[in-house]
Amino acid sequence: SLPFLIRLFPSLLTKFVYLNFLAFPFFVDFRRPELLVNNTINLHLTTEPGVTVGIWHTVPGSRGAEAQGKDQRWYEEALADAHPVIIYLHGNGGTR
Numbered sequence: 001s002l003p004f005l006i007r008l009f010p011s012l013l014t015k016f017v018y019l020n021f022l023a024f025p026f027f028v029d030f031r032r033p034e035l036l037v038n039n040t041i042n043l044h045l046t047t048e049p050g051v052t053v054g055i056w057h058t059v060p061g062s063r064g065a066e067a068q069g070k071d072q073r074w075y076e077e078a079l080a081d082a083h084p085v086i087i088y089l090h091g092n093g094g095t096r
Contacts, residue, residue, distance in 0.1 A: 033058075039067040041075045 006013050015021060033040040033056045040058040047053055057075050059067045060083075067074070079085065 030054075039064045041072055043072065043075070 028036065031042050031054075033042050037056070037058055039061070040056050043055050043057055045053050045055060057079065059075070059078055063078070067078075
C-alpha cells in the first residue's frame with residue numbers, strides 16, 4: 001500500500017525524505033547563534049524592498065580570540081577586510 005500512497009500523494013515522499021517540517025535542534029533560538037557556534041553573530045540583509053534575509057557571520061578560529069566580546073560593528077568591519085568570505089547557502093528548509 002505504500003507505493004500506492006506515494007503515487008497518490010507525491011508530496012508525502014518529499015516530506016519524509018527531506019524532513020523539512022522538523023526544526024532541529026529542538027527549542028533553540030536561532031536569533032542567538034553565539035549560544036550554538038563560537039564567534040558567530042546574527043545579521044540581517046535587505047536584498048530588495050520588503051525582503052530581508054537573516055545571516056550568521058562566523059569568523060574563523062584563528063580570529064576567535066580577537067572576536068571575543070566584540071559587537072556587531074566589529075563583525076561588519078571584519079567582512080570588509082582582505083580575508084576571503086565563504087558563503088554557505090543552506091536551502092529553504094526553514095532553519096539555519
